[in-house]
Amino acid sequence: MSATTAEERRERRESTPRKSGRKQRAVRHPDRRGRSPIFDAPTRTGLVVRYATLIAVLLISIGPMLWELSTSLKSKAEDVFTQNIHLLPQHPTLGNYGEVQRTIPVWHFAFNSLTVAAVNVTGNIVGATLAGYVLARLKFKGRKLLLGVFVSTLILPAEVTIISKFQMITNMGLGDTLLGVCLPDMIAMTNVLLMRNAFMAMPKEVEEAAIIDGANTLQRLRFVGLPAVKGTLSVISIFSFIGAWDDFLWPLLVLQTPDKLTLTVGLSYLDGQWSHDPRTIAAGTMIALIPILVLFMALQRFFFRGVSEGAIKG
Structure with a gap:
């Protein structure tokens, strides 16, 4: 009984973590170093910031091209210099492309x-x-x-x-x-x-x-x-x-x-x-x-x- 009890005590000491006077430092995961808590966090705020950034970059990139396409499809009756900007043509036409061929x-x-x-x-x-x-x-x-x-x-x-x-x-x-x-x-x-x-x-x-x-x-x-x-x-x-x-x-x-x-x-x-x-x-x-x-x-x-x-x- 005494030998068995001694072995059980030894196993209990090895299985239980040792307490030290020093505070254990939190080990940071190597993959999370330098990451932003806003962009990389899988939260609703992080997703909103990601998609808002992507939409802003998309508008800056293709915005002028979409405006040129819209202007090329506008008829003569539409004012392209108005302060009220309309991206979609009110009277779309392909006549401007024919005018390009007749001019040059x-x-x-x-x-x-x-x-x-x-x-x-x-x-x-x-x-x-x-x-x-x-x-x-x-x-x-x-x-x-x-x-x-x-x-x-x-x-x-x-x-x-x-x-x-x-x-x-x-x-x-x-x-x-x-x-x-x-x-x-x-x-x-x-x-x-x-x-x-x-x-x-x-x-x-x-x-x-x-x-x-x-x-x-x-x-x-x-x-x-x-x-x-x-x-x-x-x-x-x-x-x-x-x-x-x-x-x-x-x-x-x-x-x-x-x-x-x-x-x-x-x-x-x-x-x-x-x-x-x-x-x-x-x-x-x-x-x-x-x-x-x-x-x-x-x-x-x-x-x-x-x-x-x-x-x-x-």
């Missing part, structure tokens, strides 16, 4: 812009992919110096180099041509750095296995590198297309012939001496916005995957 050759300008955008997207995909792979995977003397030169070009704004670019294009005999508009932005340094980071995120073991199998540099790029950076290629495609499609200053400087104008420059004729209707201008703006929306909707699933490429090394 909008489809010809759109074809010119599409040509410039296609050349820029192709040049950036090919050039940025090759340059990014070389900087990320190939070893040669001066690689770090070359990378530093690429990064240093991002410091200068585009307005600083626009005069030198114009002189270069003019001396090459490419003034007043669509090729002269495309050439300076066919390989953007930002896209090169994006592709470099995407290729750097690839596991080295995969490429080493391809080398053991006898694959050369182009084969490794084609069969190993490109399938791993499809998302980044979509990001580059969207950014290059938007940059070329929305560019206004550079085509305005290079092009002088009306038949060679891009859409952004051609839309400026809607606000001229003989035409000054905000409904028509809004309709032309919406026509210029349609290709960007179509491209983004087609590549959105690759786009969001490409945003995270290069952030984590696998």
Whole structure:
């Protein structure tokens, strides 16, 4: 009995927590460090703050686009300068889009812009992919110096180099041509750095296995590198297309012939001496916005995957 009682007492002492004179510190969960009690708390107040923030950002982002769409659908009888703002048109009509076609050759300008955008997207995909792979995977003397030169070009704004670019294009005999508009932005340094980071995120073991199998540099790029950076290629495609499609200053400087104008420059004729209707201008703006929306909707699933490429090394 005594032995059994002693064992039971020992088990009771081990099972019961020891009391110490010092106060035990509360252990914070590592996942909850730095979190906001308002945004992250699963309470009604936290949810209200989240959704209110999202709605505010949504209104700031798409509010001007919705207003332009509403203005483009308003008839001539509606006053667009009134203090009483009406988002929904009272008498919706598509006549403003027909007025854009009668005022300027909008489809010809759109074809010119599409040509410039296609050349820029192709040049950036090919050039940025090759340059990014070389900087990320190939070893040669001066690689770090070359990378530093690429990064240093991002410091200068585009307005600083626009005069030198114009002189270069003019001396090459490419003034007043669509090729002269495309050439300076066919390989953007930002896209090169994006592709470099995407290729750097690839596991080295995969490429080493391809080398053991006898694959050369182009084969490794084609069969190993490109399938791993499809998302980044979509990001580059969207950014290059938007940059070329929305560019206004550079085509305005290079092009002088009306038949060679891009859409952004051609839309400026809607606000001229003989035409000054905000409904028509809004309709032309919406026509210029349609290709960007179509491209983004087609590549959105690759786009969001490409945003995270290069952030984590696998």
